[in-house]
Amino acid sequence: MRIILFFLFISTTSFAQNFQAHYGTAHDEDAYSMCVTPGNGFLLCGSSYGTGSGGKDAMLLKTNAGGLLEWSKVYGGAGDETAIYVQPVPAGGYIFCGETFSADVNGDAFIARTDSSGNLLWWKNYGGANYDIAYSVKPLSDGGFIVAGLTEKGSLDYDAFLMRTDANGDSLWTRIMGGPNIDHAVQVIATADSGFIFSGKILSYGSGSSDIWLVKTNANGDTTWTEEIGGPGWDEGMDILEIPNGYIICGGTNSYGSGNYDFLLMQIDAAGQLQWAKTYGGQNVEASYNVKKISSGGYAFCGYTETFGPGHSRGTDSANALLIRTDVNGDTLWSMAYGGSLKEECFAVNTTYDGGFALCGYTGSFGDSLQAYVFRSDSMGYSGCNERRASPDIGIPPLVEMHHSVTVSRGLMKTIPVSSAANFAAQQNVLCGGPLNVNENAQENISLFPNPSGDEITIRLNGERADEILITNISGRNAACYRNLSEGDVNLDVHDLSPGSYIITVFSSNMKSSRQMMFIRY
Numbered sequence: 392m393r394i395i396l397f398f399l400f401i402s403t404t405s406f407a408q409n410f411q412a413h414y415g416t417a418h419d420e421d422a423y424s425m426c427v428t429p430g431n432g433f434l435l436c437g438s439s440y441g442t443g444s445g446g447k448d449a450m451l452l453k454t455n456a457g458g459l460l461e462w463s464k465v466y467g468g469a470g471d472e473t474a475i476y477v478q479p480v481p482a483g484g485y486i487f488c489g490e491t492f493s494a495d496v497n498g499d500a501f502i503a504r505t506d507s508s509g510n511l512l513w514w515k516n517y518g519g520a521n522y523d524i525a526y527s528v529k530p531l532s533d534g535g536f537i538v539a540g541l542t543e544k545g546s547l548d549y550d551a552f553l554m555r556t557d558a559n560g561d562s563l564w565t566r567i568m569g570g571p572n573i574d575h576a577v578q579v580i581a582t583a584d585s586g587f588i589f590s591g592k593i594l595s596y597g598s599g600s601s602d603i604w605l606v607k608t609n610a611n612g613d614t615t616w617t618e619e620i621g622g623p624g625w626d627e628g629m630d631i632l633e634i635p636n637g638y639i640i641c642g643g644t645n646s647y648g649s650g651n652y653d654f655l656l657m658q659i660d661a662a663g664q665l666q667w668a669k670t671y672g673g674q675n676v677e678a679s680y681n682v683k684k685i686s687s688g689g690y691a692f693c694g695y696t697e698t699f700g701p702g703h704s705r706g707t708d709s710a711n712a713l714l715i716r717t718d719v720n721g722d723t724l725w726s727m728a729y730g731g732s733l734k735e736e737c738f739a740v741n742t743t744y745d746g747g748f749a750l751c752g753y754t755g756s757f758g759d760s761l762q763a764y765v766f767r768s769d770s771m772g773y774s775g776c777n778e779r780r781a782s783p784d785i786g787i788p789p790l791v792e793m794h795h796s797v798t799v800s801r802g803l804m805k806t807i808p809v810s811s812a813a814n815f816a817a818q819q820n821v822l823c824g825g826p827l828n829v830n831e832n833a834q835e836n837i838s839l840f841p842n843p844s845g846d847e848i849t850i851r852l853n854g855e856r857a858d859e860i861l862i863t864n865i866s867g868r869n870a871a872c873y874r875n876l877s878e879g880d881v882n883l884d885v886h887d888l889s890p891g892s893y894i895i896t897v898f899s900s901n902m903k904s905s906r907q908m909m910f911i912r913y
Contacts, residue, residue, distance in 0.1 A: 409774045410458045410824030413754050413762035414817045421753035422763040424476045425739040431456040435751050436477035436487045439465050442815040449474035451509050463817035464509040468493025468809035476527045488525035493809040500525035500540050502560050511812040515560035517803040527578045534558035539579035539589045551576030566612040567800045570595025578630045585610045590628035590640050596795035597621050603628035618663035619793045622646025629680045637661050641682035641692045647788035648672050654679040656721050669721040670786040673698025681739045689718040693740040699781035700728030712737035726781040727772035731756025746770040776823035843911035846886035861896045888912045
């Protein structure tokens with residue numbers, strides 16, 4: 392009885408509408424980061440050209456859960472600004488960071504805080520005499536923030552910086568770390584032991600021209616350990632997340648893999664020792680930027696592909712967004728490419744409350760200019776249009792670990808910010824699905840029987856058409872997939888499935904969403 396009741400609950404669960412949409416003006420817009428907002432909407436940050444105070448301004452763009460545009464704002468001065476990373480603040484509103492050229496023509500790092508409507512609360516610049524940029528910022532439990540980025544010391548000499556601020560963005564301490572060459576900190580997170588860790592790349596030391604660089608510090612920014620991981624070519628770490636007993640890092644490599652450059656995913660333990668690493672790619676370039684942990688187990692990470700996807704026939708003249716879903720060991724469960732015939736990149740992936748994914752980047756295929764590109768998919772990556780299953784080759788690279796001490800110094804000067812906020816009239820363009828005033832009504836006319844069953848089941852569609860039916864086990868691993876289905880109800884032979892619990896997902900283009908049902912094989 393408990394099993395049957397569980398089935399009934401799953402079979403009547405509602406799922407949000409998936410969609411693809413792009414947002415922008417006649418000028419160029421792009422989106423580099425996305426976060427889920429209260430109410431399950433989305434906030435994007437990036438840049439917009441020709442709509443604000445300077446040639447290019449930092450941009451925030453807010454949608455509801457269905458992609459309906461709620462507001463869009465630009466921030467900047469007479470120079471160029473770009474917002475690179477955004478996060479919600481527990482106390483309310485948002486924090487974002489990037490680069491600004493309004494106060495210093497050489498470029499400063501900035502962090503800025505807004506309220507929940509995007510109204511600017513404060514903006515702070517940081518830098519030295521040369522170029523500086525902030526790549527990531529995270530809220531901390533004390534109300535302050537941790538920031539990671541890059542500072543230029545001299546010609547072809549760049550160092551990573553790590554900075555902790557109070558709730559008003561005023562620095563409490565700064566650590567500048569690096570060697571005689573170009574070294575970056577890209578993504579920083581607070582760790583469970585009250586310290587911090589950042590991922591990036593290091594050219595000063597390592598096995599090849601660039602290695603993945605990991606630096607772990609205590610709460611005061613003092614280095615606990617450093618690690619360089621790579622091969623004979625170019626390797627870099629773009630994102631990092633903490634897991635029990637270690638960390639997951641995504642990035643890219645041309646030291647090993649299938650083509651010019653491949654996705655890279657790896658796990659290290661709490662002391663920085665490599666546990667496993669895998670590459671994912673094809674004959675051209677694949678590069679990954681962002682990874683998320685999935686509550687049901689495993690990871691999703693995104694970037695772009697020049698080998699797979701709707702525009703792949705143009706090779707290096709085109710790229711499409713690429714999303715890869717893996718289990719906890721990095722083994723691929725599925726991959727999906729998104730986009731058109733020209734160029735798309737995906738910079739951020741988020742999980743949604745209903746088990747799906749929301750991604751952002753830019754598109755050059757749709758519209759008269761570069762546009763911010765947002766798509767929401769179900770748990771199997773289906774958004775409704777402009778998508779294609781990808782099949783990247785998987786490799787196990789023999790990465791080498793090395794350790795070098797780096798020079799650590801302190802302090803970045805705070806410069807005078809020159810910034811203002813203004814609304815701008817971004818337009819939304821629907822490719823499929825939303826943008827919608829969200830309606831969570833489920834597709835109740837699809838059902839399966841008998842359940843539980845032994846050798847055969849029937850999926851009753853009641854007028855809908857099934858484009859694909861996927862059966863996965865409760866860990867998310869594919870067990871069976873059926874395509875090229877005839878019209879009407881579908882009879883499936885499931886005698887090859889081992890006894891146990893499975894999730895059956897029905898994908899339908901005329902429903903423009905998926906339908907999931909629990910199935911018990913006895």
